[in-house]
Amino acid sequence: MTRLYDNFQPNLYKVYLDIDRGSKVITGQTKISGLAQDSKIAVNQKFLNVSGVQADGKKVPFSVDDEEETIGIELPQAGETTLTIDYTAPLTDSMMGIYPSYYQVDGEKKQLIGTQFETTAARQAFPCVDEPEAKANFDLAIKFDEKSGETIIANMPEIDLDKGVHYFDRTVKMSTYLVAFAFGEMQSKYTTTKSGVKIGVFSTKAHKPNELDFPLDIAKRSIEFYEDFYQTPYPLPHSWQLALPDFSAGAMENWGLVTYREAYLVLDPDNTSLETKELVATVIAHELAHQWFGDLVTMKWWDDLWLNESFANMMEYVAVDALEPDWHIWELFQTSEASAALQRDATDGVQSVHVQVEKPAEIDSIFDSAIVYAKGSRMLVMVRSLIGDDALRKGLKAYFVAHHYANASGADLWDALGQAAGIDLAKIMNTWLEQPGYPVVSASVVAGKLTLSQEQFFIGDGKDVGRSWQIPLNGNYEAVPQIMSEKTLELGDYQELRQQAGAPFRLNVGNEAHFIVKYDDALLNDILDNSDSLDPISQLQLLQDLRLLAEGNQISYASVVSLLKRFADSHSNVVNAALYQVAGNLKKFVTPDSKEESALRQLFDQLSAAQVKRLGWTPKYGESIDDQLTRPYVLNAALYAKNQDSITEAHGLFEANAEALVDLPADIRVYVLANEVQNYSSSDLLDRLLTDYIRTSDGSYKTDIAAALPMIPDKDLLAKIVAEYENSETIKPQDLRAWYRGVLANDHGQQLAWDWIRNDWQWLEDTVGGDMEFPTFITVTAGIFKTPQRLAEFREFFEPKINTPGLTREIKMDTKVIESRVALIENEKDAVNKAVNLFVFNN
Ligand SMILES: [Zn+2]
Numbered sequence: 001m002t003r004l005y006d007n008f009q010p011n012l013y014k015v016y017l018d019i020d021r022g023s024k025v026i027t028g029q030t031k032i033s034g035l036a037q038d039s040k041i042a043v044n045q046k047f048l049n050v051s052g053v054q055a056d057g058k059k060v061p062f063s064v065d066d067e068e069e070t071i072g073i074e075l076p077q078a079g080e081t082t083l084t085i086d087y088t089a090p091l092t093d094s095m096m097g098i099y100p101s102y103y104q105v106d107g108e109k110k111q112l113i114g115t116q117f118e119t120t121a122a123r124q125a126f127p128c129v130d131e132p133e134a135k136a137n138f139d140l141a142i143k144f145d146e147k148s149g150e151t152i153i154a155n156m157p158e159i160d161l162d163k164g165v166h167y168f169d170r171t172v173k174m175s176t177y178l179v180a181f182a183f184g185e186m187q188s189k190y191t192t193t194k195s196g197v198k199i200g201v202f203s204t205k206a207h208k209p210n211e212l213d214f215p216l217d218i219a220k221r222s223i224e225f226y227e228d229f230y231q232t233p234y235p236l237p238h239s240w241q242l243a244l245p246d247f248s249a250g251a252m253e254n255w256g257l258v259t260y261r262e263a264y265l266v267l268d269p270d271n272t273s274l275e276t277k278e279l280v281a282t283v284i285a286h287e288l289a290h291q292w293f294g295d296l297v298t299m300k301w302w303d304d305l306w307l308n309e310s311f312a313n314m315m316e317y318v319a320v321d322a323l324e325p326d327w328h329i330w331e332l333f334q335t336s337e338a339s340a341a342l343q344r345d346a347t348d349g350v351q352s353v354h355v356q357v358e359k360p361a362e363i364d365s366i367f368d369s370a371i372v373y374a375k376g377s378r379m380l381v382m383v384r385s386l387i388g389d390d391a392l393r394k395g396l397k398a399y400f401v402a403h404h405y406a407n408a409s410g411a412d413l414w415d416a417l418g419q420a421a422g423i424d425l426a427k428i429m430n431t432w433l434e435q436p437g438y439p440v441v442s443a444s445v446v447a448g449k450l451t452l453s454q455e456q457f458f459i460g461d462g463k464d465v466g467r468s469w470q471i472p473l474n475g476n477y478e479a480v481p482q483i484m485s486e487k488t489l490e491l492g493d494y495q496e497l498r499q500q501a502g503a504p505f506r507l508n509v510g511n512e513a514h515f516i517v518k519y520d521d522a523l524l525n526d527i528l529d530n531s532d533s534l535d536p537i538s539q540l541q542l543l544q545d546l547r548l549l550a551e552g553n554q555i556s557y558a559s560v561v562s563l564l565k566r567f568a569d570s571h572s573n574v575v576n577a578a579l580y581q582v583a584g585n586l587k588k589f590v591t592p593d594s595k596e597e598s599a600l601r602q603l604f605d606q607l608s609a610a611q612v613k614r615l616g617w618t619p620k621y622g623e624s625i626d627d628q629l630t631r632p633y634v635l636n637a638a639l640y641a642k643n644q645d646s647i648t649e650a651h652g653l654f655e656a657n658a659e660a661l662v663d664l665p666a667d668i669r670v671y672v673l674a675n676e677v678q679n680y681s682s683s684d685l686l687d688r689l690l691t692d693y694i695r696t697s698d699g700s701y702k703t704d705i706a707a708a709l710p711m712i713p714d715k716d717l718l719a720k721i722v723a724e725y726e727n728s729e730t731i732k733p734q735d736l737r738a739w740y741r742g743v744l745a746n747d748h749g750q751q752l753a754w755d756w757i758r759n760d761w762q763w764l765e766d767t768v769g770g771d772m773e774f775p776t777f778i779t780v781t782a783g784i785f786k787t788p789q790r791l792a793e794f795r796e797f798f799e800p801k802i803n804t805p806g807l808t809r810e811i812k813m814d815t816k817v818i819e820s821r822v823a824l825i826e827n828e829k830d831a832v833n834k835a836v837n838l839f840v841f842n843n
Pocket of ligand 1: 253286290
């Protein structure tokens with residue numbers, strides 16, 4: 001594949017934009033100075049209406065190729081040149097390129113213009129060599145139909161304002177996808193780091209000023225943390241964080257001007273759950289980790305996207321753990337990232353972390369959060385525990401020195417870290433990076449010898465092609481080597497080893513490496529007999545590995561059911577997370593309104609009743625973090641159980657706060673709302689919550705309504721919700737997936753949502769297609785379907801779309817996901833329901 005950068009290397013862009021919101025037209029002139037290696041060169045464009053191209057002031061022939069998204073240019077000769085390109089472009093509503101966000105303040109409609117250029121949308125704003133390797137300096141000059149009270153911000157500070165044109169300071173050398181600016185009415189708060197970097201948070205005036213306080217503090221301390229950890233100064237004068245009302249991804253690491261979904265940046269400091277604060281802090285820390293890793297040193301090409309994302313995804317936890325040690329944020333890593341990666345990576349056909357891509361649609365399709373983010377960060381956590389923080393920091397510093405303002409590949413990172421640690425990291429890590437999937441290590445006693453063997457783990461059908469991994473075993477017996485490279489390994493006489501160690505045999509202690517363990521019965525029982533002495537992460541790991549083995553048909557699902565009671569009274573939030581994930585997975589084995597379902601509800605009641613009593617519905621002042629984070633799991637279980645005391649109590653809380661539901665304690669608000677819509681539904685309630693949804697500027701209240709309202713059992717009311725899907729005044733396209741998933745997950749609404757997506761697929765594609773979130777509408781569908789009929793319908797609808805760029809892998813994977821679920825239910829249903837009955841009867 002030839003890249004445009006091979007023929008033309010820009011070094012300076014002078015980008016002039018005149019943006020008219022009224023007519024939705026952008027008029028632009030871009031001057032690009034660079035070195036042409038050939039007289040025939042090309043730059044990228046998309047949707048640009050090019051009126052003329054000059055080289056060094058003289059008109060030259062050009063041709064626009066919309067298929068390839070380029071402008072071909074014929075120069076008089078190769079060599080240094082300055083191109084001048086005049087064009088107009090539309091201001092589109094696609095949440096890519098330069099686009100408006102819509103919002104209201106006191107009923108008045110307003111717009112905030114912002115940008116989103118990753119991966120290949122800078123070319124929609126100005127012509128450029130839109131490849132990460134093509135780093136250059138940028139001079140931005142922007143004019144717009146400006147009204148009083150409006151401000152404009154960009155990667156760098158504004159240095160001049162002349163005849164309505166805002167001029168910004170020249171950027172450092174950077175990739176096109178990181179250029180950003182925004183304008184409109186904004187409020188802001190500022191502070192300064194120890195080293196003098198100006199930190200700012202910006203939002204629309206629909207938010208209360210104190211909603212900017214939490215992110216300002218986290219952003220400031222994150223920058224300070226990274227400057228110290230990376231031993232490399234933050235290279236720009238400022239770090240702005242901006243909340244955009246319309247935003248497709250979670251956030252975007254534009255250098256010096258990070259953009260966020262509102263719900264991932266601003267929050268009410270007086271009533272936001274700890275869970276949400278943790279989430280927002282990790283998002284901010286993630287984006288700011290990128291300011292070095294991604295922005296200062298950038299992947300050479302998109303195949304190494306993992307370099308950016310896996311690393312930032314690990315560093316967000318490293319940073320937040322340093323900023324807020326009491327949160328024990330690595331526990332969140334275990335319940336969210338580890339679990340997502342282990343699930344997704346077990347399906348045959350999954351992408352490897354390092355993956356070849358060329359076309360824009362392919363590039364967008366590799367942002368698989370479970371792989372590039374979650375599995376990738378797990379790989380790096382593995383590296384961190386292998387080499388330690390001292391070598392990690394030393395290696396990173398060398399990496400930044402060697403590649404700053406330039407690009408790097410995965411090999412460069414392994415070189416730098418491996419050299420600092422004195423080990424051949426590439427040899428170990430390439431087995432994880434280049435191969436999809438992960439191993440299950442079987443530990444068993446064979447003829448008295450403790451024996452290990454590795455093979456690829458699959459959920460559903462998988463073709464074993466003999467992959468093997470270099471596995472950091474982290475065993476608790478001395479006889480266990482640091483790395484397992486072999487297919488099988490004999491550790492010695494089991495009885496002797498057991499006696500010497502005085503503890504059950506365990507592997508992957510700390511759950512930091514990306515594999516699961518299948519112990520034989522004797523070894524497993526030994527662990528279970530001593531499970532009380534395990535720390536919470538190890539208990540979570542035990543439940544998680546057993547659940548996966550059951551999903552993968554390696555052990556019977558029914559055998560896991562009997563274990564649940566043993567962990568039900570745990571005060572640890574991670575153990576409860578794992579416990580209720582297993583319990584939640586049992587729901588797929590029962591049909592709606594069956595006696596099996598009511599037995600399962602009883603099981604949930606027996607698991608949760610004592611904990612609900614202990615914790616109560618209302619958060620208590622000064623309670624432990626574990627209690628705060630455990631309460632949601634048990635309340636959710638009590639509602640599924642239809643526990644009458646809980647239903648009454650939640651209803652009471654709803655009534656008491658009926659005037660202002662937003663004031664319900666944020667930790668439990670979603671469960672109070674869920675209880676109300678499930679047990680006291682009415683048309684008035686629906687209208688009330690939809691109105692609140694439209695009017696509130698509180699992101700977490702909005703999220704709560706979107707989660708609770710689709711649980712309404714009434715079909716007519718559900719139809720009213722589906723009727724709002726395409727009304728962006730009610731549900732913004734960025735939030736639609738949650739609403740779609742919610743109704744689809746509701747037995748009474750599934751048909752409605754499924755009919756909607758099939759009938760209006762074209763509308764969906766027109767609205768969010770070409771966006772990296774688009775394929776996830778298919779993912780969430782496959783996450784829910786579990787019957788042969790739905791599988792057949794899914795195939796019928798999606799198989800004809802299998803060659804759509806960017807959807808191929810997703811459709812194949814998701815078909816497999818439903819297939820394996822349908823088969824699992826068929827095989828295990830009777831045994832599981834018998835085990836549930838036995839559980840309920842015995843307790
Ligand atoms: Zn990222």
